Amino acid sequence: MLQVVGLEKAEELFSSIPAELLLRAPLKTPAALSEIELLAGFEQTAARNAAARRPSFLGAGAYSHYSPTVVDHLIQRSEFFTAYTPYQPEISQGTLQAIFEFQTLVCQLTGMEVANASMYDGSTALAEAVLMAERVTRRQKVVVSNSVHPEYLEVVNTYVQHAGIELVRLDYDQTTGQTTPDALSSLDDKTAALVIQSPNFFGCTEDVRALAERAHAVGALLVVTVTEAASFGLLRAPGTLGADIVVAEGQSFGIPLSFGGPYLGLFATRDKYARQIPGRLVGEAVDKQGRRGFVLTLATREQHIRREKATSNICTNEGLIALAATVYLETMGPRGLQEVAMQCAQKAAYAARRIKELAGFTLPYSGPRFNEFVVRAPAEAAPLLASLARERNITGGLALSRYYTDRPNDFLVCVTEVNSRAEIDALVEGLSELSR
Amino acid sequence: MDSTNITKVTTHPTQNEALIFERSQPGRIGYRLPALDVEETPIDELLPKDFRRDDELEGMPEVSEVDVIRHFTRISTWNYSIDLGLYPLGSCTMKYNSRLNEKVARIPGHANLHPLATEEDAQGALQVIYELQQHLSEITGLAGVSLQPAAGAHGEMTGVMLIRAFIDARDGEGASARRRTMLIPDSAHGTNPASANLSGFTVKTIRSTSEGLTDLDHLRELCAHGDIAGLMLTNPNTVGIFERNIKEICSIVHEAGGLVYMDGANMNALVGVARPGDMGVDVIHLNLHKTFSTPHGGGGPGCGPCCCTEELEPFLPLPRIVKEDDKYRLDFNRPQSIGRVKAFFGNFGMMLRALSYIQTHGPDGLREATEAAVLNARYIAEGLKADYDKPFDAPPMHEVVFTDKRQSRKGVHTLDIAKRLIDYGFHPMTIYFPLIVQGAMLIEPTESVGRQELDQFVAAMRSIAREATENPELVLNAPHTTRIGRLDEAAAARKPVLRWKPKETASAA
Numbered sequence: 001m002l003q004v005v006g007l008e009k010a011e012e013l014f015s016s017i018p019a020e021l022l023l024r025a026p027l028k029t030p031a032a033l034s035e036i037e038l039l040a041g042f043e044q045t046a047a048r049n050a051a052a053r054r055p056s057f058l059g060a061g062a063y064s065h066y067s068p069t070v071v072d073h074l075i076q077r078s079e080f081f082t083a084y085t086p087y088q089p090e091i092s093q094g095t096l097q098a099i100f101e102f103q104t105l106v107c108q109l110t111g112m113e114v115a116n117a118s119m120y121d122g123s124t125a126l127a128e129a130v131l132m133a134e135r136v137t138r139r140q141k142v143v144v145s146n147s148v149h150p151e152y153l154e155v156v157n158t159y160v161q162h163a164g165i166e167l168v169r170l171d172y173d174q175t176t177g178q179t180t181p182d183a184l185s186s187l188d189d190k191t192a193a194l195v196i197q198s199p200n201f202f203g204c205t206e207d208v209r210a211l212a213e214r215a216h217a218v219g220a221l222l223v224v225t226v227t228e229a230a231s232f233g234l235l236r237a238p239g240t241l242g243a244d245i246v247v248a249e250g251q252s253f254g255i256p257l258s259f260g261g262p263y264l265g266l267f268a269t270r271d272k273y274a275r276q277i278p279g280r281l282v283g284e285a286v287d288k289q290g291r292r293g294f295v296l297t298l299a300t301r302e303q304h305i306r307r308e309k310a311t312s313n314i315c316t317n318e319g320l321i322a323l324a325a326t327v328y329l330e331t332m333g334p335r336g337l338q339e340v341a342m343q344c345a346q347k348a349a350y351a352a353r354r355i356k357e358l359a360g361f362t363l364p365y366s367g368p369r370f371n372e373f374v375v376r377a378p379a380e381a382a383p384l385l386a387s388l389a390r391e392r393n394i395t396g397g398l399a400l401s402r403y404y405t406d407r408p409n410d411f412l413v414c415v416t417e418v419n420s421r422a423e424i425d426a427l428v429e430g431l432s433e434l435s436r
Numbered sequence: 437m438d439s440t441n442i443t444k445v446t447t448h449p450t451q452n453e454a455l456i457f458e459r460s461q462p463g464r465i466g467y468r469l470p471a472l473d474v475e476e477t478p479i480d481e482l483l484p485k486d487f488r489r490d491d492e493l494e495g496m497p498e499v500s501e502v503d504v505i506r507h508f509t510r511i512s513t514w515n516y517s518i519d520l521g522l523y524p525l526g527s528c529t530m531k532y533n534s535r536l537n538e539k540v541a542r543i544p545g546h547a548n549l550h551p552l553a554t555e556e557d558a559q560g561a562l563q564v565i566y567e568l569q570q571h572l573s574e575i576t577g578l579a580g581v582s583l584q585p586a587a588g589a590h591g592e593m594t595g596v597m598l599i600r601a602f603i604d605a606r607d608g609e610g611a612s613a614r615r616r617t618m619l620i621p622d623s624a625h626g627t628n629p630a631s632a633n634l635s636g637f638t639v640k641t642i643r644s645t646s647e648g649l650t651d652l653d654h655l656r657e658l659c660a661h662g663d664i665a666g667l668m669l670t671n672p673n674t675v676g677i678f679e680r681n682i683k684e685i686c687s688i689v690h691e692a693g694g695l696v697y698m699d700g701a702n703m704n705a706l707v708g709v710a711r712p713g714d715m716g717v718d719v720i721h722l723n724l725h726k727t728f729s730t731p732h733g734g735g736g737p738g739c740g741p742c743c744c745t746e747e748l749e750p751f752l753p754l755p756r757i758v759k760e761d762d763k764y765r766l767d768f769n770r771p772q773s774i775g776r777v778k779a780f781f782g783n784f785g786m787m788l789r790a791l792s793y794i795q796t797h798g799p800d801g802l803r804e805a806t807e808a809a810v811l812n813a814r815y816i817a818e819g820l821k822a823d824y825d826k827p828f829d830a831p832p833m834h835e836v837v838f839t840d841k842r843q844s845r846k847g848v849h850t851l852d853i854a855k856r857l858i859d860y861g862f863h864p865m866t867i868y869f870p871l872i873v874q875g876a877m878l879i880e881p882t883e884s885v886g887r888q889e890l891d892q893f894v895a896a897m898r899s900i901a902r903e904a905t906e907n908p909e910l911v912l913n914a915p916h917t918t919r920i921g922r923l924d925e926a927a928a929a930r931k932p933v934l935r936w937k938p939k940e941t942a943s944a945a
Contacts, residue, residue, distance in 0.1 A: 032798025046545025121926025260780025
C-alpha cells in the first residue's frame with residue numbers, strides 16, 4: 001500500500017509534520033498486554049473497590065436497582081453500540097426509532113410534552129435547564145433551593161458563571177426538610193426560574209404544585225430536578241403539577257453504578273419551548289412513498305448549524321445509555337415501574353421506622369419520603385459508617401459531612417427494591433450495636 | 437437498478453416493526469420482582485394522595501420479554517454499524533470497538549461501584565482514573581489531565597473556561613475583561629464557537645488559505661487588537677492537513693497574550709507520532725470515543741478529557757484525582773479551579789475501556805494504529821483523485837476531503853453521492869463539512885479496515901462517478917435498497933412530531 005501512495009517507509013506518512021515536532025522515542029505507556037494479563041490486571045483493581053461487594057444503602061444521586069438481563073444484552077448488539085449518531089436516516093432507523101420511543105417515554109414519565117434525545121447526566125441537564133430558562137424569560141436571576149444535590153449546584157454554578165446569571169440560594173425548612181412556599185421572598189419579576197429537586201437531596205418530596213404557583217405568579221419558570229428516577233413510578237408527574245422544565249438523572253433505569261458514569265440526563269419541557277431545547281431531537285417524517293420513518297429534526301437549534309448562537313454546545317450525548325433506559329422502561333412497563341417504586345417506598349419506610357426506634361437516633365425531617373431519608377446519629381456519622389463497613393460488611397449510607405462540614409452526625413440512607421429485609425435488619429442491628 | 441458493480445452487499449428481506457406503543461397488550465409484563473418482604477405501611481401514611489400519581493402511567497407499553505427482544509432486534513437490523521464494515525465518517529474516527537474493552541467495563545467490582553463510596557473503598561477505581569490520566573498526559577505531552585468532561589464539547593467548554601480563569605488570574609479580573617475574543621478558523625467544528633460562547637467569549641473567525649491552512653497574516657491582524665483570549669484550532673485540521681506552522685501560530689497567539697486551545701478530535705493522526713504539548717498548545721480535549729476506541733453507541737456516551745499545561749493545571753475541574761504514597765485520593769483543595777463540570781467523576785465506564793485500549797496496544801501498537809489510519813486515508817486519496825475533485829494538494833493525514841465539483845455539473849451533488857454509497861453497502865462519509873469546502877465529502881477510514889475493503893470502497897465511489905455521468909437519475913434517487921427512501925426533513929421540522937400519542941388523544945389535540 002505504501003508503494004501505491006508513492007512512499008517507501010511509514011515515517012514518510014508524516015512528512016508534513018516539521019521534523020522537530022516528531023517523537024523520536026516510543027511513548028512511555030505500558031507495554032502491550034495479552035487478553036489474559038489485561039483481564040487479570042483489571043480484576044485486581046476491581047478487587048480494591050471494597051464498596052462494590054457490600055450490601056449498600058448509598059443513594060444521593062446514584063442508585064442500585066434491578067436491571068432485567070435483556071437490557072445489557074440488547075445494548076451489546078453491534079448494530080446499536082457500534083453505530084454513530086444517526087445522521088443518515090436511511091441506515092439508522094433502528095437508533096432513530098429507539099430515540100423516538102425514548103422521548104415518548106420521558107414525556108409520559110414526567111408529564112411533559114416534549115423531551116430531547118438525552119443530556120450527559122442529571123447535573124448537566126439541570127445546568128442546561130437554567131440556561132434555557134434565561135433564554136425563554138430573558139431574565140437573569142435564578143433562585144435555587146439548597147435542597148438540590150450539592151454536586152448539581154456546583155455544576156450549575158460552573159455553567160452559569162460566565163452567562164451573566166445570578167444564582168440566589170434558598171434555604172429549606174429545618175423541620176420538614178422541604179422548600180417551603182413561604183420562604184420565597186427572593187422570587188421577583190426579575191427571576192427567570194425557581195429550581196427545586198423532588199424528592200430533594202435529603203429525600204423529602206417537595207410540594208411542587210405550591211412552588212409552581214409561586215414561581216408562575218412572578219412570571220418565572222419552575223425547573224424540577226429528579227435524581228431518583230424510580231420515583232416517577234409513584235410520585236405525581238411534575239408536569240401535571242405545573243413544572244415548566246423537568247430534568248432528571250435516568251441512571252435508575254437499568255444503568256450500572258459504574259463509579260458515577262456514564263449516566264443519562266433526561267430533559268423535558270412544554271411544546272411551546274421546543275425550539276429552545278438543548279441537544280438532539282428525533283421527529284417523525286415520511287418518504288416519497290409515504291412510509292413512516294424518523295429523523296433528527298429542528299437542527300437549526302444546534303451547534304453544527306448555528307455555531308455560537310446554538311441553544312447548547314452539546315453534540316455527543318448518551319445515546320446507548322438512553323437505549324438501555326428505553327429497553328428497561330419497555331421491559332418493566334407501567335406495572336413494573338409502579339412495583340419498583342412501591343417496594344422502594346415501603347422498604348425505606350420500614351428501615352426508617354426501625355432506625356427511628358434506636359436509642360439516640362433521630363430522623364430530623366418530617367417531609368414525605370420516597371426512598372431516602374436523613375438519620376442523625378448519636379455520634380459522628382463517618383466513623384460509625386466506617387466501622388459498620390469494616391465489622392458488618394455493610395455500606396450504611398452517605399455521611400453528609402462530605403458536603404456539609406456542619407453536619408457531622410447526619411447521614412443519608414437509601415433503600416431500594418434490591419435491599420432485602422435481612423440487609424435492612426443487619427443495618428439496624430449494626431447501627432444499634434456500633435453506636436453504643 | 438444496475439447492481440453489477442456492487443460487491444459488498446446484496447439485498448435481503450428486512451422485518452417490519454411498529455413502535456412499541458402500537459404493539460402494547462394490556463396485562464403483558466416482561467419482569468419479575470421478589471415479593472415485598474417487609475410489613476406494608478398504609479399508602480396514605482407513606483405519601484399524601486396529592487403527591488401520588490393517579491394516571492397509572494397510562495400509555496406506557498405493556499409487553500413481554502420476548503416482545504422486547506424481537507422489537508429491538510428487528511429495529512437494530514435497520515442500522516449500519518462499524519461491525520458491518522467501513523464507516524468512513526470524517527472527523528468521527530469510527531474504529532473497531534474491542535469486545536475485550538466491553539468485558540473490562542462490566543467487571544462487577546468496577547461496574548457495581550457507587551461513586552460516593554469512600555476513598556478507601558474505591559482505591560481500584562481511583563487507580564484506573566489516575567493511571568489513565570498519566571497515560572493521556574504522556575500521549576499529549578501535557579501535564580494536567582481531568583477526565584471529568586462527558587464528551588468532546590464538554591471537554592471544549594472545560595478547556596475554554598480554563599483559559600478564561602487563567603487570564604483572569606494572570607491579568608486581574610478587571611484588566612482581563614477586555615480579553616474576550618476567541619479566534620476560531622472558518623473550518624472548525626460547530627462545537628468550538630458554541631463552547632466559546634458558553635464561556636462568555638466573542639467569536640472571531642480566521643480565514644483559511646487556498647492550501648487549506650490557517651491564514652497567518654489574518655491571524656496576525658486579528659491578534660494585533662490586544663483583545664485576544666485565545667485560539668481554538670484543530671490539528672490536523674478539518675480538511676485533514678497538518679498545520680505545519682503550528683509552532684509559529686502558537687507563538688503569535690502567545691505573544692498577543694492569548695492561549696492556544698487544540699480540538700483533539702483528530703488525535704488519531706498523531707498518537708505516538710507527535711504531541712500537542714511539544715507544539716506549544718496550552719490545552720486540548722480528547723475524545724475517548726474516537727481516538728481511544730470507546731463505542732459511539734449511536735450518539736454517546738463519550739468521554740472528553742481535558743489536558744493542559746502545568747500553568748493551567750490549578751484551574752482544572754474539582755475534584756482532582758491524585759496519588760500520595762500508595763494511596764489514591766480526591767483533592768478538593770484547589771481554590772483556583774473553575775469548579776465542577778459534572779456530578780461525580782465523569783464517564784468512568786469509558787475510562788476503563790480507553791485504559792484497556794492503551795494497555796492492549798502498547799506504545800508500538802498505538803503508533804502502528806496511527807500509521808495505518810494515515811496510510812488508509814492516503815490510499816483512498818490516491819484511489820479517488822482521478823474521479824473526484826480534491827480541493828487541496830497537500831497529502832492528507834488520517835482523513836481526506838473531496839468535493840462534488842465535477843459531478844455537480846450533471847446535477848449530482850454530494851448528498852446524492854452519499855445516498856448512492858448506501859446502495860453499495862457503505863455508510864457515507866461526512867458531508868458538507870467543513871463548511872469552507874463547497875460540497876465537501878470528508879473521508880476517514882481509520883486503521884480498522886483492510887486493503888480489500890478499501891478497494892471495494894474506491895471501486896464503489898468510482899462507479900458512482902460513472903453513474904453520475906451516464907445515469908444521473910440513478911444517483912439522484914438513491915438509495916434504492918433501504919427500507920425507506922429519503923425522508924422529507926423540511927416537513928418534519930415545519931410541523932414537528934416529537935413523540936408518540938395514542939390515536940384518540942392525537943385527534944382531540
